[in-house]
Amino acid sequence: MITVEHLAGGYEKKPILRDLHFEIQKGEFFALLGPNGSGKTTLFKLITGQLPIVSGSILLDGKPMTQLSKLEKARKVAVLAQESQVTFDFTVEEIVSLGRYPHQTGMFKRLSSEDRHVIDTVMSVTRIEHFRNVQFRTLSGGEKQRVLLAKALAQEPEILLLDEPTNHLDIKHTFQILNMLKEWQRTKSLTIFAILHDLNVASLYADRVALLHRGSFLEVGDVNILRKESQLKKVYEVDVKTQAHPIVAKPQLLMTPSLEEADHSTPFLKSFTVNRTETSVELRFNNSLRTLSNAPNSQGIQWLKHFCLMNQPFHENDYEFLKAWMSARGIPAEQALGVGFHGNLMTTSIVEQQVNGVDVALLLHIGEAIHMFVFIDATVNDQTLVDFYMAATEAKMTACQQAGIHLELDRTDCLAIAASQRHYNNHKTETAISRTQIEHHVLATLAIALQQHVGKPTVVKEKDGVINE
Amino acid sequence: MRNSFIQKFLGNKIAWLFIGSIGVVLCATLLGVFISSVKFPIATILHIIAEKTFGLGWLADVPKNEELIIWNIRVPRVLLAFLVGASLSIAGAAFQGLLRNPLADPYTIGVSSGSALGAVTVLFFQYTIWGLGGYTLPVVAIICGFLTLFVVFGLVRLSSRSLAIETIILAGIIVGAFVGALTSLMIALGDRDAMAQIIYWLYGSVAMRGWSHVQLIIPFLIIGAIILLAHSRELNALALGEEAADHIGVNVKRGKVFILIGASLLTGSAVAVSGSIGFVGLVVPHLVRLMTGPNHRNVLPLSMLLGGAFLVLADLLARTMIAPKELPIGVITALIGAPVFAFLLIRDRMGRGESR
Numbered sequence: 001m002i003t004v005e006h007l008a009g010g011y012e013k014k015p016i017l018r019d020l021h022f023e024i025q026k027g028e029f030f031a032l033l034g035p036n037g038s039g040k041t042t043l044f045k046l047i048t049g050q051l052p053i054v055s056g057s058i059l060l061d062g063k064p065m066t067q068l069s070k071l072e073k074a075r076k077v078a079v080l081a082q083e084s085q086v087t088f089d090f091t092v093e094e095i096v097s098l099g100r101y102p103h104q105t106g107m108f109k110r111l112s113s114e115d116r117h118v119i120d121t122v123m124s125v126t127r128i129e130h131f132r133n134v135q136f137r138t139l140s141g142g143e144k145q146r147v148l149l150a151k152a153l154a155q156e157p158e159i160l161l162l163d164e165p166t167n168h169l170d171i172k173h174t175f176q177i178l179n180m181l182k183e184w185q186r187t188k189s190l191t192i193f194a195i196l197h198d199l200n201v202a203s204l205y206a207d208r209v210a211l212l213h214r215g216s217f218l219e220v221g222d223v224n225i226l227r228k229e230s231q232l233k234k235v236y237e238v239d240v241k242t243q244a245h246p247i248v249a250k251p252q253l254l255m256t257p258s259l260e261e262a263d264h265s266t267p268f269l270k271s272f273t274v275n276r277t278e279t280s281v282e283l284r285f286n287n288s289l290r291t292l293s294n295a296p297n298s299q300g301i302q303w304l305k306h307f308c309l310m311n312q313p314f315h316e317n318d319y320e321f322l323k324a325w326m327s328a329r330g331i332p333a334e335q336a337l338g339v340g341f342h343g344n345l346m347t348t349s350i351v352e353q354q355v356n357g358v359d360v361a362l363l364l365h366i367g368e369a370i371h372m373f374v375f376i377d378a379t380v381n382d383q384t385l386v387d388f389y390m391a392a393t394e395a396k397m398t399a400c401q402q403a404g405i406h407l408e409l410d411r412t413d414c415l416a417i418a419a420s421q422r423h424y425n426n427h428k429t430e431t432a433i434s435r436t437q438i439e440h441h442v443l444a445t446l447a448i449a450l451q452q453h454v455g456k457p458t459v460v461k462e463k464d465g466v467i468n469e
Numbered sequence: 470m471r472n473s474f475i476q477k478f479l480g481n482k483i484a485w486l487f488i489g490s491i492g493v494v495l496c497a498t499l500l501g502v503f504i505s506s507v508k509f510p511i512a513t514i515l516h517i518i519a520e521k522t523f524g525l526g527w528l529a530d531v532p533k534n535e536e537l538i539i540w541n542i543r544v545p546r547v548l549l550a551f552l553v554g555a556s557l558s559i560a561g562a563a564f565q566g567l568l569r570n571p572l573a574d575p576y577t578i579g580v581s582s583g584s585a586l587g588a589v590t591v592l593f594f595q596y597t598i599w600g601l602g603g604y605t606l607p608v609v610a611i612i613c614g615f616l617t618l619f620v621v622f623g624l625v626r627l628s629s630r631s632l633a634i635e636t637i638i639l640a641g642i643i644v645g646a647f648v649g650a651l652t653s654l655m656i657a658l659g660d661r662d663a664m665a666q667i668i669y670w671l672y673g674s675v676a677m678r679g680w681s682h683v684q685l686i687i688p689f690l691i692i693g694a695i696i697l698l699a700h701s702r703e704l705n706a707l708a709l710g711e712e713a714a715d716h717i718g719v720n721v722k723r724g725k726v727f728i729l730i731g732a733s734l735l736t737g738s739a740v741a742v743s744g745s746i747g748f749v750g751l752v753v754p755h756l757v758r759l760m761t762g763p764n765h766r767n768v769l770p771l772s773m774l775l776g777g778a779f780l781v782l783a784d785l786l787a788r789t790m791i792a793p794k795e796l797p798i799g800v801i802t803a804l805i806g807a808p809v810f811a812f813l814l815i816r817d818r819m820g821r822g823e824s825r
Contacts, residue, residue: 048716074718081716087569087708088763098706102718155717 001026001159001191002047006056009046010215015054016042017215026158027189029182031202034212035236040195043212044163047193048079060159074102078157080149080165086136092147093132096123099154122153126180142173149177153184162194166201174198178205199226203250211235226251268359268377268420269352281348282331283307283363289375292385293416295337297323301382304418306336307373309348309365316340317412339414343367347453355441358433362445366453370396373416374442378433380419387435388417395442403450483767486760490774494551497778501547501785506792507538514539545683550675550784550798551777552686553743554753556693558776560735561750562757562768563697566704567728568634575736575750578641578729582648583617584610584740585671592667593655607685607741614737618729620644632725634711672797673744675784682742689738694773696731700724701765708763746799748806749776749783755813 002024010016016039024030034040045051047058049065058065060076068076078099086095099122100115111119123129126146131139136147145165152160160181166174182205184190196202202209203223210220213235219225226232232240232253239256272285288303296319298304308326315321322340323333331338344367351362359377364370374392392415400407502518503511513531517539520526560575568577575581587610597605624640625632656667697704703724706714711721739746753776754768761767783801790796 050712050715070715070720071718074716077716079713079716081712084710084713086710088566088571088758090705090708090763094705094762094764095709098709098717101702101706104702151717 001028001061002193003059003062004047004056005059007043007046007053007058008056009051009054010039010042011051015215017046020056020217022210022217022220024159024191024193026191027185029185029192029194029205029207031194031196031206031209032212033196033199033202033209038212038235039215040212041163042215044161044195048077048161049073071102074155076157077159077161078152078155079161079163080145080152081163082165082167084148089135089137091133092128092136092139093119093123095136095147096128096132096150096154099151102155118154118156122150125153125184126150141168142170142176145169145173145177146180149180157190159191159193162192162196164195164197167197174201181205199232199253202226203252204245204248223250226253268375268422269361271420272361272375274350276345279311279345280329281309281345281350281363282329283350283361283373283375285375287420287422288335289418290380290385290421291337291416291418292382292389293337293373293414293418295339295414295416297333298337298416301385304335304337306331307363307375307416307418308336308338309345309363309371310338310340311342311345312340313342316342337373337416339371341365341367341369341371349449351445351449353441353445355437356433360433360438360441362442364446364449366449369412369414370400370446371414372396372442372446373418374438375418375420376433376438377420377422379421380417384435385417385419388438389415391435391439392417392442395439396446399443399446399450402447405450483761486767486771487774490771490778494774494778497781497785498547498551501550501781502539502543504785504789505543506789509535509539518544541679542677545678545680546675546784547781548683549678549686549742550781552683552690553675553739553746554749554780554783555773555777556686556690556735556739557746557750558753558772558779559694559697559769560732560739561776562754562765562772563700563704563728563732564750565754566707566765566768567725567732568638569707569710570634570638571755572751573638574747575732575739576645576745576747578618578637578733579621579643579645579648580614580618580641580733580737581740581745582645582652583620584614584737585745586617586648586652587611587613588670588741588744589652589655589667592670593659593663603681604685607682607738610741611689611737614733614740617644617648618733618737622729631711632722637725637729669797670744673746673799674787674795674797675743675780676788676795678742686738686742689734693731693735693738694769696727696734698769700728700731701769704728704765704769705763744799746780746802748799748802748810749780752802752806752810753779755810759813 004020004022007020008015008018020043032040032043042051046053047065053066060068065073096119097111097115100111100118103115104111120129123132126149128143128146128150131143136144139147149165162181166177169177178201181192185192194206196206203226206223208220208222209225211218211225211231218231218235219228227242229240229242232238239258241254241256242251243254245252266286271287272283275282275284283306285305288305290301291298291304292301296317306326308331310322310325312322312325317340319338322338326333326336326338347367348363348365351364353360353362361375363373363375372392374388376388380388396413396415397407502514513528513535516526516528517531517536521540557575561573564573564575564577565571588606590613591606591609598609601608621637621640621644624644625636628640629636652671656664659667703714703719706717706719707721707724709717715721736750754772757768757771757775761771780798780802783805784798787796787798787801
């Protein structure tokens with residue numbers, strides 16, 4: 001559809017783009033990414049013809065763009081730019097009708113019935129029919145952009161060029177516009193070439209992306225090139241982490257700000273308080289911990305501050321109840337891990353210890369179910385978090401086996417691994433504490449606790465850790 | 470169903486506006502011909518017009534001097550007022566659309582100053598070009614208007630390859646100021662008589678011009694109006710901004726050049742035959758837009774009709790208010806135009822406050 005060969009261009013003295021090659025297939029959504037000043041707009045203007053090509057060529061269906069007349073081009077290529085100003089109070093319908101300009105022929109150039117049909121169709125697709133006689137100037141930003149989209153679609157283009165069309169829009173209108181585009185792309189096999197600012201939006205909507213860096217492409221390919229964190233870091237100079245979107249099979253990016261380091265002065269083991277009541281134990285941390293758990297509200301991995309065990313004999317699995325119970329006690333449920341159980345709170349213990357120089361705290365409850373919360377003062381990536389999770393599970397199995405306790409299947413045990421993630425600015429990739437160390441620590445602690453539990457469930461003291469009463 | 474109903478209604482509304490405007494033009498013209506400080510019976514006036522245009526007079530003995538006054542003074546005066554008003558209004562509408570500035574008027578880009586300078590040189594030096602006779606002043610004025618347009622164009626071209634709107638306005642203001650200064654210089658250097666004559670001419674008037682001036686302006690009006698009407702779609706597209714207009718296939722540069730030439734033809738010729746009459750080209754297009762919306766396909770022709778009618782009525786007031794003396798017509802247009810404009814401005818703001 002569009003073929004770009006050896007393209008160079010830009011402003012007079014200083015060519016911004018150098019030797020670009022790429023091809024856009026029919027019906028494809030191609031997104032151009034890159035920071036300000038990388039040459040995105042220059043490339044865009046070269047394609048629309050607003051800037052002269054210095055060398056190389058842009059072919060449209062094999063024919064050089066420069067050989068097309070303005071009208072021929074406008075019948076094939078439409079443009080949707082950022083918000084634009086319209087002088088005088090034109091109505092929405094009049095603006096959309098302007099999109100028929102390249103198709104109007106004959107002496108008087110009136111709108112034909114076909115023109116009217118196209119206008120009605122695009123207005124219904126972009127859902128603006130109900131304000132067809134409203135003045136464009138009085139519309140909101142999102143509505144204006146929809147009108148301009150309708151105008152562009154009224155050209156019945158084969159190719160739509162988008163220059164940050166959602167720049168001024170909130171997420172509602174951004175997604176609205178892009179959904180409409182995607183729909184039109186699918187039904188009319190429209191080819192879309194877009195400059196997009198938001199990498200995550202590009203990842204969700206584009207079929208292919210190109211990463212422009214200092215006037216040349218660093219990478220062209222499907223959206224999975226956005227998984228290359230080091231490249232994004234090179235281009236944008238921002239710490240970027242990729243993550244899988246939970247529902248759509250696309251990567252999403254998380255940017256890390258360079259903030260002041262979190263409070264390191266307080267030792268980890270002093271950075272939380274324990275609140276015991278007759279029916280509950282709550283650990284309240286000063287800072288949030290990155291927590292992997294299977295508790296009903298934890299959604300896998302979350303940042304949490306409050307860790308709560310509640311003795312609720314009739315509501316242990318009723319999460320709504322537990323949430324209300326916590327809220328009533330001033331524990332914000334969305335920052336809390338709440339686990340209900342029934343049994344004896346006396347079998348709950350907190351063990352604090354240093355493992356390989358790393359502070360580790362362990363909250364244990366042994367009853368019908370065995371609940372374990374492991375708190376680690378380290379920076380741990382997701383994979384290590386899962387590693388630790390397995391280590392703790394295996395340690396639990398082994399400890400029970402050694403204590404002669406047979407664990408039935410179909411258990412309701414809860415396990416949480418929480419890491420402080422302090423020191424993230426040091427770019428430490430290796431965690432100071434290993435999986436084996438966690439495994440041994442949990443095994444040892446659990447073994448003692450189980451011994452106590454099997455013997456006589458009561459308050460225990462341990463030789464190199466402190467067990468709070 | 471509902472939509473087609475609305476469209477039909479709108480179509481009808483525009484059609485009615487055209488019919489109404491033509492009615493207004495006819496009424497204004499008739500009033501202009503009938504009413505004057507020298508009273509004649511209406512039947513006599515109608516007879517003279519019918520006799521002269523179609524040879525269909527029905528009255529036998531009409532005095533020669535009445536015929537002269539009606540046919541050689543009053544009719545061309547009314548016609549000239551109409552033609553000048555039409556030229557200035559359609560040119561004003563086009564300039565406002567082209568420059569995307571509701572405050573633009575036919576005099577914004579300096580062509581009128583050039584025409585005025587040309588006219589003033591004729592009045593100052595009292596020369597006649599051989600073969601032109603009484604036409605000397607308007608012809609020189611039109612030529613000077615065009616020279617000014619070329620100077621403005623040259624300045625724009627030298628400073629901006631793409632004929633940017635801002636550059637056009639600035640170049641117009643620069644050239645206009647320079648040319649205006651030359652005019653002032655001549656006024657200052659002239660003797661009392663010349664000064665009064667020049668100043669009176671600059672006020673603008675359609676009095677005592679005769680058929681020669683009517684004949685002079687008509688070809689310019691026809692050509693200019695055709696050029697502008699043919700570019701009404703381009704003017705609409707330019708409201709989106711030049712880039713957006715380019716994207717829908719408009720040849721922006723060519724469109725701008727044609728619109729500038731068309732509007733300058735109209736302005737230059739209007740100034741040449743009548744002096745610089747203000748406010749018509751500013752107010753009339755705004756009034757028309759209020760009625761029709763901003764679509765230039767309707768705004769341009771309706772501005773032409775109503776602008777003509779407006780100037781006929783303004784001229785009528787100018788010559789009857791303190792008859793037998795006359796007021797300068799520019800005074801009347803400003804006296805009516807300024808309050809109307811102020812009212813529109815206030816209403817526009819209040820209206821917007823209500824709706825959003």
